[in-house]
Amino acid sequence: MAAALAAVWFFLAAVLVPAAQAGFFSFDLKDERELGEKFNALIRARMPLIEDTEINDYVTSVVERIVRVMPPQPFSFNVSIVNNNAVNAFAGPAGYVFVFTGLLLQMEHESEMAGVLSHELAHVSQRHIAKRMGEMQALTIGQLVGVLAGVILGQTTGNKDLGSAIAIGSQAASAHAYLKYSRDDEQEADQVGMNYLVAAGYSPNGLIEAFETMRKLKWMQGSGDIPTYLSTHPGLEERMGYLKDRIKLLPKDVQNRKDQDAAFKRAQILVRARYTDPKNAVAYFRKIGDKMTCLDKLGLAIALSRSLDDVSQAKPAFEAVLACGSTDPLVLREAGRFYLKIRDFAQAKKLLEAALAQNPKDIDANFEYGRMLAQEGNYKAAVAYLDQVRMRVPENAEIRAIYAQVLGQAGDVFHAYLNLAYAAIYANNQEQVKFQMDKAKGAAKTDADRREMAKLEETLKKRSAYWKKKLFD
Numbered sequence: 332m333a334a335a336l337a338a339v340w341f342f343l344a345a346v347l348v349p350a351a352q353a354g355f356f357s358f359d360l361k362d363e364r365e366l367g368e369k370f371n372a373l374i375r376a377r378m379p380l381i382e383d384t385e386i387n388d389y390v391t392s393v394v395e396r397i398v399r400v401m402p403p404q405p406f407s408f409n410v411s412i413v414n415n416n417a418v419n420a421f422a423g424p425a426g427y428v429f430v431f432t433g434l435l436l437q438m439e440h441e442s443e444m445a446g447v448l449s450h451e452l453a454h455v456s457q458r459h460i461a462k463r464m465g466e467m468q469a470l471t472i473g474q475l476v477g478v479l480a481g482v483i484l485g486q487t488t489g490n491k492d493l494g495s496a497i498a499i500g501s502q503a504a505s506a507h508a509y510l511k512y513s514r515d516d517e518q519e520a521d522q523v524g525m526n527y528l529v530a531a532g533y534s535p536n537g538l539i540e541a542f543e544t545m546r547k548l549k550w551m552q553g554s555g556d557i558p559t560y561l562s563t564h565p566g567l568e569e570r571m572g573y574l575k576d577r578i579k580l581l582p583k584d585v586q587n588r589k590d591q592d593a594a595f596k597r598a599q600i601l602v603r604a605r606y607t608d609p610k611n612a613v614a615y616f617r618k619i620g621d622k623m624t625c626l627d628k629l630g631l632a633i634a635l636s637r638s639l640d641d642v643s644q645a646k647p648a649f650e651a652v653l654a655c656g657s658t659d660p661l662v663l664r665e666a667g668r669f670y671l672k673i674r675d676f677a678q679a680k681k682l683l684e685a686a687l688a689q690n691p692k693d694i695d696a697n698f699e700y701g702r703m704l705a706q707e708g709n710y711k712a713a714v715a716y717l718d719q720v721r722m723r724v725p726e727n728a729e730i731r732a733i734y735a736q737v738l739g740q741a742g743d744v745f746h747a748y749l750n751l752a753y754a755a756i757y758a759n760n761q762e763q764v765k766f767q768m769d770k771a772k773g774a775a776k777t778d779a780d781r782r783e784m785a786k787l788e789e790t791l792k793k794r795s796a797y798w799k800k801k802l803f804d
Contacts, residue, residue, distance in 0.1 A: 332564055356774050360405050367406070367425025373797040374429060375726060376759060381412040381432065381606060382724045384693045385661055389598040390430050393441065397449050400530035401456050418449055418545055422455050432602050437544060441595035442528070442537030449531070450524035450538060454515050457519055461802075521570055524751075525577060534588040535578045539571055597661070600626050602634035615640055625656035629665060636669050643693060660689040664696045671703050679703050702733060710741035721750075728758035745774040752787055764791065 374437040391410040398408055406426035416433040416662040423429065438444045481573050546567065578586055603612050612634035619627050632648035635641045649666045667682030683700045686693060701716030722732055735750035748771035755763035777783050
């Protein structure tokens, strides 16, 4: 988490200083922007991301709430959700923030997640990159991207193999020689992060409770999927101690702030139901028993619809959810998705239209409604809905593939192959990329088509640079 980023920034400062200029800061905002864009592309090429309006908008709102109380930053913040069990988050260069689903699932309160994010963002705002300078032969931005991602992911997930798999080139080995955590940087991130947490209106106990949760998980799991610095850093008890001392100095009304967890629990239930192992999710929700809320019932219904063993039980489960939460747009969307799956088009259409009436910007509701229109044979209308989704989530392979299928059904052959090629790029499917690009080239007839092919080739160039095996070798 923060320790990983502090260490990475230290390494980043060192390797970007040519030997002749050692001691002088030379990593400017233009360099950081370029590194951030390439870093983002690499993470997207190697890690599974979630694109769900309910989840992404919620996590983004928490980050934005913290950013509003920070000093002005040189970059806007871009938030992505990584579908990974790591109990962590990290902020890469140029404002790219990645939050792991494990953090959402393992925290008890929003303030705990906000505490982790505040700590992480404090490292960014304090510009620890400028405080650690060393001597090392300069690396190019391209070489640095893989090292940076490998170091961050290896440490934030507690999975050294993952970091090694992503790190590009021999520089990764030498990087670790520079990764010596600073107690001062950690303490500053704790203190400044606490300031942000309190200023954003959260309970100040959030950061301490997050540390405590991670420490307990380390004991239970033997440190798997836990940040490396929590397994090795000797000062964790000390850090929790001085944070507790700080809280004692705060006004009583701040100390006693209550957690407001409705939105957090909503996102947490959806992550568990839709993005974890369905059998485990079914068991989790059933264990709640008579205490299940409407949202818990929704979680159970979603998990049942994904489990091959229990799919026959999903319909009565969704009926039960609709009986107690039929005005909730999330309930309407998920029920509509299920009825579309079982090809009850009339019920699916009714539910999805009701969901869209309340939340017209819901990516998933628009996607499912577009699919439903296509299955009804209304391809022109389906294309319009799916195109909106494609523009909002341009790097989602599934959305691109479905969009391409409907374009083909509507008779737009060139754009069908074009989007199948994009789908293959974003799915890292190298064989399909070549096949679909050849098909798209053959179908290109106009100058506009050829300009779109040029954009496709540029996208391929950027993404394939970070694939484990280069394309067309």
